[in-house]
Amino acid sequence: MYVYNDFDEAFVRNRVAQFRGQVERRIDGSLTEDEFKPLRLMNGLYLQLHAYMLRVAVPYGTLNAVQMRQLAYIADRWDKGYGHFTTRQNIQYNWPELRDVPDMLAALADVGMHAIQTSGNTIRNVTADHFAGAAADEIEDPRAIAELLRQWSTDHPEFQFLPRKFKIAVTGATEDRAVTRAHDIGLRMVRNAAGEPGFEVIVGGGLGRTPMVGKVLRDFLPKADLLPYCEAIVSVYNLLGRRDNKYKARIKITVHENGLEKIQTLVEDRFAAIRPTFTGHDQALLAVIETAFAPPAFAVKSSDGYQAARLANPAFRSWTDTNLAAHKAPGYAIVSISIKKHGATPGDATSDQMRAMADIAERYGHNELRISHEQNVILPHVHQSDLPAVYAALRAADLATANIGLVSDIIACPGMDYCALATARSIPIAQDIATRFDALKLEHEIGPLKIKISGCINACGHHHVGHIGILGLDRAGVENYQITLGGDGTQTTTIGERAGPGFSAADIVPAIERLVTGYLDLRTDANETFLQAYRRLGMAPFKTLLYPAEDQADAA
């Protein structure tokens, strides 16, 4: 894992000192609230419905045990003993006091962390495949590149006041687990015909009120050109992006309104001018960063105990069926820890649970943890022989829910329970759906299904790319939930289609139940997933499941 060098350390300490000064100047009136706002946002501090919210960056989702314990300490000392993992691999604290925030940032700096650029109209925390460095289908670990991008984008003097926020995601695998096609810039590591490493550069993807699938700006960008090319894109966007309407300010709209070809021409011209200003120091730094992401020393040992435990314990077997993924090293597995216990708030972990996960990572997981955009925590490197002990320790911490990728593994934004922008509640809907399907005991029979819930049109819950998406709106003061179907956030990214009129808060869970249990009758066999069935059959039979009364009316 990357460890801060003296430069990074001094930078973050200096930044904390600056923010301490900014908070003091806000309190003494030198800064107006309007002026303070972009400064606090650059340091991850939002104002929500009830309180400030501090969003801490977990760059490319990677943490070690010491860092996870510090997150637990911060939760206990300055918040309410829990944190919320987000869809951009960050952690949010919902109840900090303004005067405490500089101390919280100093505590983060103590473990090589920060909250820089987790909000505001700037380049946000760079996200990456949460299975990076462990996945069996990986070309190269994308985290070194993500760290290089973090350093380049941090405090970039030209890009702190962009038209709108700007999100970059990187993947090094064939399976896209980083939703690269729904980012302002998505980077897919590829090799050209000569076998040289580089990137497919995707631009202008995004969800929000105008969802768009990103377009390929460059088929193959040599690895060494990455920073000047990204700088060219953001430089063009900074001048061309609209500033008259915040809902039309993202680069997806800039690309849409100007056309991909024009953007390509402008970016290539700008790139030609910027490229000579990079003289190779970035590549020398990258080489150092890459050594920090060398794989751990994988153990070679027998997995016999694992198979015996699977046979002996059905609950363990069920958990291994859902919560493990293929690892590149023989005898190893990638463990997903579900932060989606039925009936709990998706993505919320208590400080005790954070400490338990840190202990497990230290003892059995080569001291590595990841936060996934699906709001779960990953142990990327666990030997199969340690899985029974890991499972027992997770059970003791109430973290052994066996539902990864299933109907109750729901992404939900904070919604009206916390967020000032929300038009409806998300968390209670997620809780009710999870509780209902747990009671039906159908979850494992239903199989892979991604439900994603957003509490407003800004789509933080990624509902557009949920196999079933739920969007909570406000209709004349009453919550109304619209359903979209067929969304997909992987390498075959698709924006879901709206099924029809929305449902009330009381009717949405029964509607989802009709939809999902109805799918069981529609599928060809147990191997056909919900998404596959939808793609084969189209909207019509699912619409009939959702709106049975109207169907009868038509027949009458």
Add this chain to the structure above:
Amino acid sequence: MSVIVTDTGFAADDWTGGFIGHAANDCGYGVDLPSDTDPATLGQLANAPMIRIDFPSSADGRGFTLANLLRRLGYTGRLRARGHVLADQYAMARRSGFDEVEITDALAARQPQNQWLARSDWQNHNYQARLRG
């Protein structure tokens, strides 16, 4: 009146050449550029002794990119950021190629000299300088 901020703090404006709007400039005037200036036209300004770029709002970061573009084009004259620029943006302005910042007396009263001098160390802790060498 206005205040000119440089690395040494506040000073009165010593520019006596006056300003004109964007035009091919071979005379002694300074050139005023709005933040929505077409970047394709910047090449005409190589000989201007002074270019002043407007910041209508501290949230409008276009001026930082315009300054970078001018410097990359080889502009070596005096480059000034003018308008709603905050002390906290001073380092960004200097790193983007500006020599100085022009603010109103009212802003200077609210954000006094010491707050700007605190960022006169803009050459330190600079990731860009490290990555570019």
